[in-house]
Amino acid sequence: MTPKISFRNVSKSFPLKGGDFLALDRVDLDIADREFVTVVGPSGCGKSTLMSMAAGLTEPGTGDILLDGAPVAGPGPDRGVIFQQYALFPWLSVRNNVEFGLRLMNLPPDERAKRAEHAIELVGLSDFADALPKTLSGGMKQRCAIARAYAVNPQVLLMDEPFGALDALTRVQLQDQLLDTWSRERRTVMFITHDVDEAVYLANRVVVMAARPGRIHRVIDVDLPYPRTEELRLSPEFSRIRNEVWHSVYHQAPAA
Numbered sequence: 001m002t003p004k005i006s007f008r009n010v011s012k013s014f015p016l017k018g019g020d021f022l023a024l025d026r027v028d029l030d031i032a033d034r035e036f037v038t039v040v041g042p043s044g045c046g047k048s049t050l051m052s053m054a055a056g057l058t059e060p061g062t063g064d065i066l067l068d069g070a071p072v073a074g075p076g077p078d079r080g081v082i083f084q085q086y087a088l089f090p091w092l093s094v095r096n097n098v099e100f101g102l103r104l105m106n107l108p109p110d111e112r113a114k115r116a117e118h119a120i121e122l123v124g125l126s127d128f129a130d131a132l133p134k135t136l137s138g139g140m141k142q143r144c145a146i147a148r149a150y151a152v153n154p155q156v157l158l159m160d161e162p163f164g165a166l167d168a169l170t171r172v173q174l175q176d177q178l179l180d181t182w183s184r185e186r187r188t189v190m191f192i193t194h195d196v197d198e199a200v201y202l203a204n205r206v207v208v209m210a211a212r213p214g215r216i217h218r219v220i221d222v223d224l225p226y227p228r229t230e231e232l233r234l235s236p237e238f239s240r241i242r243n244e245v246w247h248s249v250y251h252q253a254p255a256a
């Protein structure tokens with residue numbers, strides 16, 4: 001089956017004074033349709049650059065990035081992008097923030113309203129649909145950002161440290177919320193995080209990257225059932241995979 005997203009021999013350099021800096025070196029990765037893949041690795045290993053290329057916001061230097069087998073040629077409504085900073089419009093209510101992306105799709109107003117309503121319900125924000133972002137907690141703002149991405153009905157969600165700014169408890173709650181949303185309306189997800197527990201809890205597979213140059217170090221299968229639960233999080237099987245990921249992040253041999 002054609003992978004949903006493919007990185008084929010992707011390298012990327014950025015110009016630096018006195019020469020180029022190789023940020024990503026020959027990355028090969030296939031992500032299957034409806035798979036949940038998390039990406040971890042040391043700071044500067046190129047996680048955001050990789051995701052930005054899948055989003056069509058950054059061009060690969062060499063190699064190919066394919067979506068359903070066709071080259072990515074810029075951003076598109078088939079990919080929803082969610083960053084750590086909530087990127088909500090402060091003057092718009094939750095409902096209007098969620099509807100914003102739909103306006104660009106030229107949908108009739110009643111269809112727009114219906115879709116926004118559904119996405120807001122999906123992330124559990126129905127009681128706050130008319131609230132302004134400044135009255136919401138960080139977790140609620142991020143749920144609003146997720147609803148906005150979902151409303152456009154993208155096949156792929158690209159999430160760059162979306163819970164990075166949240167406290168530990170809110171973060172865990174949003175992980176459950178995201179998995180609940182994903183299990184009800186499954187999309188292909190590529191999710192970047194610095195948090196090894198989060199990476200294992202969410203994913204089908206964890207991609208561990210290494211730095212200097214940025215590259216894929218290991219891909220670790222998370223052979224644990226969904227729904228993921230607190231019990232599972234505290235289980236020996238979870239610990240085993242978590243330790244394996246932790247070890248491969250923190251004890252990387254330098255590149256040959």
Ligand SMILES: Nc1ncnc2c1ncn2[C@@H]1O[C@H](COP(=O)(O)OP(=O)(O)OP(=O)(O)O)[C@@H](O)[C@H]1O
Pocket residue numbers: 014015023041042043044045046047048049050214
């Ligand atoms: N536009 C740019 N110009 C020059 N260098 C860049 C640019 N974007 C990224 N880099 C460099 O490429 C490398 C990878 O950056 P990237 O942000 O992708 O890493 P990351 O793994 O997401 O880091 P972090 O975990 O700290 O967010 C870094 O060394 C960074 O300085």
